[in-house]
Amino acid sequence: MSLTLDDITLTYPDGEGRLTALDRVGLDVPAGTMTAIVGPSGSGKSSLLAVAATLATPDRGRVLVGGTETGTLSPAERAVLRRREIGIVFQQPNLLPSLTALEQLQVMGHLDGRRQVADRARELLATVGLAELAHRRPHQLSGGQRQRVNIARALVNEPSVLLVDEPTSALDHERGATVLDLLVRLTRERATATVLVTHDRAHLGEADAVREMRDGRIETPARQAADDRRRTTGDRRAAPGVTA
Ligand SMILES: Nc1ncnc2c1ncn2[C@@H]1O[C@H](COP(=O)(O)OP(=O)(O)OP(=O)(O)O)[C@@H](O)[C@H]1O
Numbered sequence: 001m002s003l004t005l006d007d008i009t010l011t012y013p014d015g016e017g018r019l020t021a022l023d024r025v026g027l028d029v030p031a032g033t034m035t036a037i038v039g040p041s042g043s044g045k046s047s048l049l050a051v052a053a054t055l056a057t058p059d060r061g062r063v064l065v066g067g068t069e070t071g072t073l074s075p076a077e078r079a080v081l082r083r084r085e086i087g088i089v090f091q092q093p094n095l096l097p098s099l100t101a102l103e104q105l106q107v108m109g110h111l112d113g114r115r116q117v118a119d120r121a122r123e124l125l126a127t128v129g130l131a132e133l134a135h136r137r138p139h140q141l142s143g144g145q146r147q148r149v150n151i152a153r154a155l156v157n158e159p160s161v162l163l164v165d166e167p168t169s170a171l172d173h174e175r176g177a178t179v180l181d182l183l184v185r186l187t188r189e190r191a192t193a194t195v196l197v198t199h200d201r202a203h204l205g206e207a208d209a210v211r212e213m214r215d216g217r218i219e220t221p222a223r224q225a226a227d228d229r230r231r232t233t234g235d236r237r238a239a240p241g242v243t244a
Contacts, residue, residue: 001031002030002193003028003029003064004063005028005048005051005061005062006062007024007060007061008022008026008048008063009060010058022216023044025044025217029194032191033187033208033209034187034194035194035195035196035207035210036198036204036211037196038201038211038212039214043216046165047216048195049088049165052161054070054081058071084159086163087155087162088154088164088165089154089163089164091165091167091169093138093149095138095153096138097137101130101133101135101137101152102135106118108153108157117156120156121152122134124155125152128149128182129182130145143175144178147167147175151164151179151183155192158190161192162194163194164197165197166198166199166200167179169200173202176202180203180206
C-alpha cells in the first residue's frame, strides 16, 4: 500500500496566534520505496511524521494509507489502522528494560491479538541479524543491535507504512550504514512505503526519493526531481498502490 499526504497544513497554538509547522505539504510514497526527508531543525520533519502516523490531525489536507482516507475514520478505527498498517521507529529505541529482544516483539504482536506472533518475531529477529541474541535484554545489546530490535518491533504487525525518525543519530558511521541498508532491504522485501527522516546526508543515495523541508514546506528543486528519475529507473520501484 502506498502512503499519500495531500495538501497538508498543520498548525500549533502559539501565544495569541498559531504557528504553521506544515504548509500545504504533499508527499506520495509508493509501496516498496523509501523517501528520505531532510531539512534544518524546526523545518517540520517530525510534524510530517506525526501527521503521516495519524498521531496529529492536520488543519487541512488528507492522509491516505492505500485507498483509505484516514480523516474519515473514527478515532477507534484510526487506532486500529495505526496498529495494523503503520510501523514507527523512533530515534531512541525505547525498549522495555526487563524484556528480551524476542519478548519486545511479542508484546507488540500480542496487543493486536494476532496468532503465531512468536514465529513471526523469531523470523524478524533473524531477518535483522539477531537470531542468536533473541534472549538478550536491552542492556546486553549494543546501540546498533538495539536499533535493529526497534526496527524489527515496528514490523511485527506487518505494516504497509514504515515511518522512521533519525534511526542512525546515536550510531557511528559504520553502524548507521548497516541500519540504513537494513531499512532499504526491508522496504523492498516487505513492500512498505517508507519515510525516513534524517539529518545524515551520508546515506541518501539509497533512497528512491529525497525531499528537502524548509519552513514547513517541501521543496523539490529540478535537480532533485531529476535525481528521483535516475534513482527509480530499472525496476527498483514497485507499482504504486491505489490512492483513490
Ligand atoms: N507541540 C508543539 N507546539 C507548538 N509548536 C511546536 C510543537 N511541535 C513542534 N512545534 C514547532 O513546529 C515547527 C516544526 O517542528 P518539528 O519538530 O516538526 O521540526 P523538525 O524539522 O522535526 O525539527 P528537528 O530536526 O529539530 O527535530 C517548529 O517551529 C517547532 O518549534
